[in-house]
Amino acid sequence: MRFELDADQRDLAGALDALLSSAGTVAVARAWADGDHAPGLALWSRLTDLGVLSLATEATPVEVVVAFEALGRHAVPGPWVESAAYLPLALGREVTGVATVALPPLVPYALDADVADEVYVGSTPVASVGDRVGSVDRTRHLFRIGDAGDAEVHPELPGEAFDLAVLATAAQLLGAGERILADSVSYVKQRRQFGREIGSYQAIKHHLADVRIALDFARPLVLGAALGAVPASAAKVAAGDAAYLSSRTGLQVHGAIGYTQELDLSLWLTKVRALVTAWGTPAYHRARVLEGLL
Known part of the structure; x- marks a missing residue:
């Protein structure tokens, strides 16, 4: 089967890429990581005006994928999966402002609950936010939700809303992976060792080709x-x-500098590590695939 975006979907991808390319998303992400939400909320407003929050209810999952791949490629911070993918379907309406959600045990913590206008456990609103929990991705501020009473709320079982959130997360991972590959290819064409660009070495070409595949x-x-x-x-x-x-692979080809927070690449490296287990671990999703086959 051949998958191709139609003209409207390509226009959406182009509009998002143009907006995010000029928005200084690296600076926005770094500010968000440090607790300065103002630049991120300003970008949130611009993306909302472009219709990102309405895609789950007014468009198809393909448009959701297009949008979230762009968000991942540009490392846009904030609870976008929660606000633009899960909650619109779970609540049956478009979210206004910033919203977040927890679905224990699959999604045990609410992302960016400190800045959200609405906080939910499943589709049940909660009034209190608990302690912050650390994440490998500094732009992901995770919070326990509610007090002991709220912890007894049992959210809905995984369904259409959950699957759309999983799909949006997958699209983010795809966008982040593409960005890391692009930056890595650019770097190996510039970095010289033993009198030649390291990208000319066959071993590095093979590693990058494996990522492309x-x-x-x-x-x-x-x-x-x-x-x-x-x-x-x-x-x-x-x-x-x-x-x-x-x-x-990106970390390997960048060498020691790849381990530093100062390198912009670190935003995508840590985001990928966090998103791999967000909205269900790989083991959980492999089990779901196996269950579907059986």
Whole structure:
């Protein structure tokens, strides 16, 4: 089966890329990580005006994938999966402002609950936010939800809203993996060692080619899941594996500088590591795929 975006979907991708390319998303993400939400909320407003929050209810999952791949490629911070994918379907309405959600045990903490206008456990609103929990991704501020009483709320079992959130996360992983690969290819063309660009060495070419293949194999699964032809869990596993391979390879080809927070690449490396287990671990989604086959 051949997957191609139509003209409107390509226009959406182009509009998002143009907006985010000029928005200084690296600075926005770094500010968000440090607790300065103002630049991120300003970008949130611009993306809302572009219709990102209404895609789940007014468009198709393909448009959701297009949008979230762009968000991942540009490392846009904030609870976008929660506000633009899960909650619109769970609540039956578009979210206004910033909203977040927890679905224990699969999603045990609420992302960016400190800045959200609405906080939910499943589709049940909660009034109190608990302690913050650490994340490998500094832009992901995770919070326990409510007091002991709120902890007894049992959210809905995984359904259409959960699968769309899983698909959106897979698209983010795909976008982040593509960005890491692009930055890695650019770097190996510039970095010289022993009198030649390191990208000219066959071993490095092979590693980068493996990433290209992994991402190219994951993309049809993500688009197939958007069309309902593939389980969302299969798309999440494939995109997570491909993005994780991209992050490991990107770290290797950048050498020691790749381990530093000062390098912008670190925003994507840590984001991939966090998203791989967000909205269900790889083991959970592999089990869902197996259950569907049986």
